[in-house]
Amino acid sequence: MPPRIPGSSRSCQPQQLLSCLEAVSPSSFRPASTLAIPLHRPSPSTQSTINNTTTRSYATKPPRRMTRLRRQFVDWLENRGSRFRKNEEHRPNYIGASMNRGADRNLVFNHNPYFLSQPVLSEPAREMIWKAVMVEGAPLKAVSADNGVDVRRVAAVVRMKEIEKRMEREEKPLAYAYARAISTMVPQDHLKPRQDEDGRYKKIDFEPINDIHIHTATMRQLFVPTSESRQFTRADAARAFGDHILPPDEKMRIPELVQKERNIANGMDERDAQDLFLKETAESEQAYAEAQRKRAEAEEARKTRVNTDRFEFRFETFDSEAVGPTGRARHATGWRYGAPLLDRKRGQIKIPTSVE
Amino acid sequence: MKQRRLLRFHSLKRGRVRQTWNKYNLFNIWRLREPHLTLKTLFQQKWGAKSATRSYHGEHIKEYQWNTMFNRRVLSAVNMDPKYMAQYDGSEQATGRGSGRLSRPDKKDGPRNQGNRSGPTPYGQMVFAPMERRLDIAIFRALFASSARQARQFVLHGAVTVNGKKMTYPGYLLNPGDMFQVKMERVLLATGAAKRGKKGEGAAAEPKEAPEPAEPAEPAEPAEGEEGEKADGDAAAPAAKATDTAAAKKDQEALLKRLRDLAHRWRTLNGLDNSKWGSEAAKRRALADQLKQIRELIRPLISSQDAAPKPDDPSVSEADKVDLEMSQLMSYLKLSAPQQIAKTTELSKAGAEKKIFSQWAKYQESRRIERELAKSKEEAATAATTTDATATPTPTTATSTPTPPTPSPAAKPPISSSYLPFYDQAVIFRAMRQERQNPKDSSKPYATPWRARDYMAPFAFIPRYLEVNQRICAAVYLRHPVARPGLAEVPTPFPPVVSQLAHNWYLKRR
Numbered sequence: 001m002p003p004r005i006p007g008s009s010r011s012c013q014p015q016q017l018l019s020c021l022e023a024v025s026p027s028s029f030r031p032a033s034t035l036a037i038p039l040h041r042p043s044p045s046t047q048s049t050i051n052n053t054t055t056r057s058y059a060t061k062p063p064r065r066m067t068r069l070r071r072q073f074v075d076w077l078e079n080r081g082s083r084f085r086k087n088e089e090h091r092p093n094y095i096g097a098s099m100n101r102g103a104d105r106n107l108v109f110n111h112n113p114y115f116l117s118q119p120v121l122s123e124p125a126r127e128m129i130w131k132a133v134m135v136e137g138a139p140l141k142a143v144s145a146d147n148g149v150d151v152r153r154v155a156a157v158v159r160m161k162e163i164e165k166r167m168e169r170e171e172k173p174l175a176y177a178y179a180r181a182i183s184t185m186v187p188q189d190h191l192k193p194r195q196d197e198d199g200r201y202k203k204i205d206f207e208p209i210n211d212i213h214i215h216t217a218t219m220r221q222l223f224v225p226t227s228e229s230r231q232f233t234r235a236d237a238a239r240a241f242g243d244h245i246l247p248p249d250e251k252m253r254i255p256e257l258v259q260k261e262r263n264i265a266n267g268m269d270e271r272d273a274q275d276l277f278l279k280e281t282a283e284s285e286q287a288y289a290e291a292q293r294k295r296a297e298a299e300e301a302r303k304t305r306v307n308t309d310r311f312e313f314r315f316e317t318f319d320s321e322a323v324g325p326t327g328r329a330r331h332a333t334g335w336r337y338g339a340p341l342l343d344r345k346r347g348q349i350k351i352p353t354s355v356e
Numbered sequence: 357m358k359q360r361r362l363l364r365f366h367s368l369k370r371g372r373v374r375q376t377w378n379k380y381n382l383f384n385i386w387r388l389r390e391p392h393l394t395l396k397t398l399f400q401q402k403w404g405a406k407s408a409t410r411s412y413h414g415e416h417i418k419e420y421q422w423n424t425m426f427n428r429r430v431l432s433a434v435n436m437d438p439k440y441m442a443q444y445d446g447s448e449q450a451t452g453r454g455s456g457r458l459s460r461p462d463k464k465d466g467p468r469n470q471g472n473r474s475g476p477t478p479y480g481q482m483v484f485a486p487m488e489r490r491l492d493i494a495i496f497r498a499l500f501a502s503s504a505r506q507a508r509q510f511v512l513h514g515a516v517t518v519n520g521k522k523m524t525y526p527g528y529l530l531n532p533g534d535m536f537q538v539k540m541e542r543v544l545l546a547t548g549a550a551k552r553g554k555k556g557e558g559a560a561a562e563p564k565e566a567p568e569p570a571e572p573a574e575p576a577e578p579a580e581g582e583e584g585e586k587a588d589g590d591a592a593a594p595a596a597k598a599t600d601t602a603a604a605k606k607d608q609e610a611l612l613k614r615l616r617d618l619a620h621r622w623r624t625l626n627g628l629d630n631s632k633w634g635s636e637a638a639k640r641r642a643l644a645d646q647l648k649q650i651r652e653l654i655r656p657l658i659s660s661q662d663a664a665p666k667p668d669d670p671s672v673s674e675a676d677k678v679d680l681e682m683s684q685l686m687s688y689l690k691l692s693a694p695q696q697i698a699k700t701t702e703l704s705k706a707g708a709e710k711k712i713f714s715q716w717a718k719y720q721e722s723r724r725i726e727r728e729l730a731k732s733k734e735e736a737a738t739a740a741t742t743t744d745a746t747a748t749p750t751p752t753t754a755t756s757t758p759t760p761p762t763p764s765p766a767a768k769p770p771i772s773s774s775y776l777p778f779y780d781q782a783v784i785f786r787a788m789r790q791e792r793q794n795p796k797d798s799s800k801p802y803a804t805p806w807r808a809r810d811y812m813a814p815f816a817f818i819p820r821y822l823e824v825n826q827r828i829c830a831a832v833y834l835r836h837p838v839a840r841p842g843l844a845e846v847p848t849p850f851p852p853v854v855s856q857l858a859h860n861w862y863l864k865r866r
Binding site: 067069073076077080084085086087089090092093094099106108109111115116117118120121150152153156160161164175177179182183186207209210211232233234235237249252258260261262265351352353354356 | 435436811825842848
């Protein structure tokens, strides 16, 4: 069967044939306005250009129409979605916030009210933390308590700032433009004191710094018979849950902070309590560093290093019996008769579990 | 070969939400709705929830692999206020229970543990918390890649280090305290706008340095050639040289004038009130446009300056005035702001930079104070007009007040002895710093100067369990994501109902 011309099934009229032929004729040879074919359509020139641009000239089918969804998508991009294209406002621009009027400006997803884009430390804030630790030599815990930033975050900021400064000194390229762009899209916290309701300037915590992990064993409801006159404290509650459960007081990341508050409650001057706090945190950090050093020394003392031209041999005494019942205890070393290595076996996971 | 499952990755018909910054995905997130559950069996509800959530959370991870990772125990944390801990031992919560004490301790009047949001702890939203520990997904969450799959590719291609060592396993589970770093070029490519023009055209061509050299750069090249000739003892025609010198000087002056005009215009635009502009964005755009013009003027100078001999280099003959003057101008333009001050005040370069900016800040502060003074005067005047009908009309007072009254000591900036006043220098210096930090470089596979890709902002958030340093493209995985009262740290676009159904699916009691 020869190829069908659209509309020809009902009747093949000369005008239709003409219009089909017209679509075939390449416009590059003849400008559209100088077409000599008798035309009875309202705007022949525009029609022919559309034909030439949207469909290939030999196509016999009408152009495929956009699906409803695609039309919606294009529509959305041009109207409501256009504000997401470029971040011209230079401030967080999330779907959740734009869909729910009156919602938190940092609501990222419309349907998840429990996830907010929480502020990150701004560049000056990071610089300030680095300076406090590396230049002024303040204890990490004190910097953490002062700014309401988690101790682990303080350490991470300092660690990465050190790398940044080293790269800067070595004149390696840094992603300044990228950092600046991100800082306009993500909410920032400059760690500056803000005015509260009473009009006083006060530092507001960046994040909870005294959070404790909730042990699964403490998540059940417990009935403990006890006398009415008894002072049933947090420590008692922990003991009731199990011998291995620590009371919150022993889980605090900065116990010196509790001591400081206790001192203030007992009538100590606030400045004295702060000084004492600084002293105690510095001492605890020194003690920790000392313990680390001793542990490294003890580890080193167990080893004997023998340097040759090519290798450094390290000898360590090892208990060959400490290999567990199967001979494959995790920290056992060496190959043993009867306990083949399984590392080539199918399905063995060889992804490292930690990187030193 | 493209995998079959990737063929309709962002299908509008299926409407799957994915971990990417794609605009189709943005639309799909936009039209994500709570599911209709009423007519479905429990199995259907759970199946639907599971497939919807899994197409977002680690869609590239096989289901049996995820099954082994899933953990029904959800990590959660609660803040303990040190003040509360110091004052109460917890026994107050048990006093009088069932024996007459009416005021509940958790009400406002009693002692309270501060620092937590109100509301339930959304444990249900933490189903995919173990996924967030994976290296590839953490890279995506740190905004170093535009999709989780791209992050995975970065790892596989060796562009990622963990604690300074190359890590090629995307499934590496980060431990608290691990630092991961992605190669900067990869990050810039993933997050930057696409290069315009034909594919590979710019990347393949060798970097064109200053395609249309500005007028002042031109005489520098023959001057260098002349220098070489002079070493051979060949004397150039002095008349031609004189015209050259004159033309170059003229060009220099024209350039300087143009720079000064642009800087001045930048400052006037910057000084205008926000109300004069339609929006803050409009002002920012206009300012950026001015800086862009300055950068375009400066760009050829910077590139030729890098190649030009230093003015204090003894090998440059004193007689070659054009060359010397040119390089002086360039060094002046390039480094004058920090270096001239450094020379005169014996400061380091960084210190001088700081000084310039502090001067600039002071100047702006004084301008602000001036403006506020003017405003308060204006207000006072309007108040006076309301009480006193004979007072002068307000507009004239408003226009006349800013300049004459009480010039604060910082209001008149010290003008340096060189061509440009320091506040113009600060503007040019700013443009120069931008040009240095974010240069135009056609050899890069992304659009330069770098700018963020389209539709990036709605996806830009950094969860709290990461601490990111964007300048070095590194991040530290601080801790595992936790649920807190009122907040769940796992970023998921799904409503709590769906997450809980998915959780139930993985409990295996179907």
